[in-house]
Amino acid sequence: MSVVTKSSPVLVCPSSEPAGSGKGNGSHINLSSVDNCYASLPVTSLLVFDQPISDPVETIKRALAQALLHYRPMAGRIAEDRRITCTGEGVSFVGASASCALPELVPTSTVPIDDLALQYPAPMCRRGDPLLLMQVTEFSGGGFTVAVTWNHAVADGKGMAQFLQAIGELARGMPAPSVLPVRSPEKAGPLPVVPAPTVAMQRVILRFATRGKAALDVTVPWSLIRRVKADCGGCTVFEAVAAVLWRCRTRAVISDPEAAAPLSFPCNLRGPMGTQDGYYGNCFAVQLVHATAGSVANGDIRDLVNLIRRAKETVLSNGNGSNGDRKRGTCPRLYNVLAVGSWRNLGFDAADFGHGTPSRVVCHMERVAGPCCIACPPCKGKDGVDVMSLCVRPEHVDAFLAELASM
Structure with missing residues (x-):
C-alpha cells in the first residue's frame, strides 16, 4: 500500500x-x-x-x-x-x-x-x-x-x-x-544538425520502444574505476565506467563473438560548438562506436577505453556532430547496442532549494529505444559510481550482475 x-x-x-x-x-x-x-x-x-x-x-x-x-x-x-x-x-x-x-x-x-x-x-x-x-x-x-x-x-x-x-x-x-x-x-549560436532521415528514424524507434528491460540500481566500485584508470595510464571516470559496463553486458547477453556489439553515448556540444551560455534546448550528439562481441568481451580493457576516447575526440568530425563512428552496411540488432550516458556533470547535483544540494539524483526512463545505463551524480553513502540500468532483459540479470561482481 x-x-x-x-x-x-x-x-x-x-x-x-x-x-x-x-x-x-x-x-x-x-x-x-x-x-x-x-x-x-x-x-x-x-x-x-x-x-x-x-x-x-x-x-x-x-x-x-x-x-x-x-x-x-x-x-x-x-x-x-x-x-x-x-x-x-x-x-x-x-x-x-x-x-x-x-x-x-x-x-x-x-x-x-x-x-x-x-x-x-x-x-x-x-x-x-x-x-x-x-x-x-x-x-x-x-x-x-x-x-x-x-x-x-x-x-x-x-x-x-x-x-x-x-x-x-x-x-x-x-x-x-x-x-x-x-x-x-x-x-x-552553433547547434548540432541532424539530417532529416535520421530524425525520422529516431522518432520511429522511440515510438516502438518498450519497457522490456529490467530496472537495476548498480554500483561500479571506486576500487575498480581506479584500477581501470591505472591500467589505461589515466582516463576519465566516464570512460572507465562505460568500458566496464560495455564489457560486462556483452559477456552476459551476446554469445556469438562475431556479432556486432556497439556502444553509443551522448556528448554535450555546447562548449565544442561555441553555443551561447545559458542555452537549455537539446545540444548533444550521439556517438556510435563499433566493435565485435569477441573484442569487447575478451580484449584488453585499454582498447575499449581508447575506442571511447577516440569517439569523444572526433565528435565534431562527422556531420557537425550528428554522427558517431559509423560503418556502412552494418545494422546491429537493437538489443546488441548498449547506450551509456552520464548525468554526473550536468548540474542536477548543484540544485539547492535552501539547505544544501541533493544526497542523491536518480534518473528514471519509462521508455527506452534500446539497452541503456545512466551514471548518476555522486550518491551519499555509495562507494562508487551509482548507475541506473535498463540494459538487460530479466533473463540476463543474473549473468550481468555476476560479470560486474567478477570484475
Whole structure:
C-alpha cells in the first residue's frame, strides 16, 4: 500500500499571470533537429534531499512560478506545426507527503517511482500535455524529494539541471537566476544538425520502444574505476565506467563473438560548438562506436577505453556532430547496442532549494529505444559510481550482475 499522499495537480504559471490564463507572451520557439529527434520522449529526474527546508512544497511552488517568468517556454505547449508556443498555460505541479522517513530510493524500494514523481498519462508525451511535470514530496522526520518529468523536446539533461538550479536560487531569495536562459535556436549560436532521415528514424524507434528491460540500481566500485584508470595510464571516470559496463553486458547477453556489439553515448556540444551560455534546448550528439562481441568481451580493457576516447575526440568530425563512428552496411540488432550516458556533470547535483544540494539524483526512463545505463551524480553513502540500468532483459540479470561482481 502506498505511503505517499498526493494533492490534486495544479497548473503553476509564470508568477505575473493568473493560473491557467494561457496568456504567455505569444511567442513561438522553433525546434532544432536534435529537439525533433526526442520530441514526445518523457524523462524523469528525482532529486533526494536529506536535509529539510521550511514548507518545501509551497517554497518550491512559489520559486517555480518565478522561474517560469525567465523560462516561458517551459510553461508552453507543443503546437501542431511542431513549435513550442509560449502560451503560459503552466507546469503541472503536485505536492505530496510521505508517512515514512526518507528511504534509500532504489528501484526495488517500497516507495515506487510513480509515487514520488508525476507521470504523463500516455507512454509518450502528447500534443497539449504540459512540457513539465513536477512533484515535491515531504517525508516524515525531515527530508524531501523533487521530481521533474519533462518532454525531451523542451530541454536536454543539461538544460533541465540549469532550470532546477534557477528554481533553487529563487527559492533561496535571489532576485533572478544567475544564468541568463536562452531557448531560441536562432539566438543560441552553433547547434548540432541532424539530417532529416535520421530524425525520422529516431522518432520511429522511440515510438516502438518498450519497457522490456529490467530496472537495476548498480554500483561500479571506486576500487575498480581506479584500477581501470591505472591500467589505461589515466582516463576519465566516464570512460572507465562505460568500458566496464560495455564489457560486462556483452559477456552476459551476446554469445556469438562475431556479432556486432556497439556502444553509443551522448556528448554535450555546447562548449565544442561555441553555443551561447545559458542555452537549455537539446545540444548533444550521439556517438556510435563499433566493435565485435569477441573484442569487447575478451580484449584488453585499454582498447575499449581508447575506442571511447577516440569517439569523444572526433565528435565534431562527422556531420557537425550528428554522427558517431559509423560503418556502412552494418545494422546491429537493437538489443546488441548498449547506450551509456552520464548525468554526473550536468548540474542536477548543484540544485539547492535552501539547505544544501541533493544526497542523491536518480534518473528514471519509462521508455527506452534500446539497452541503456545512466551514471548518476555522486550518491551519499555509495562507494562508487551509482548507475541506473535498463540494459538487460530479466533473463540476463543474473549473468550481468555476476560479470560486474567478477570484475
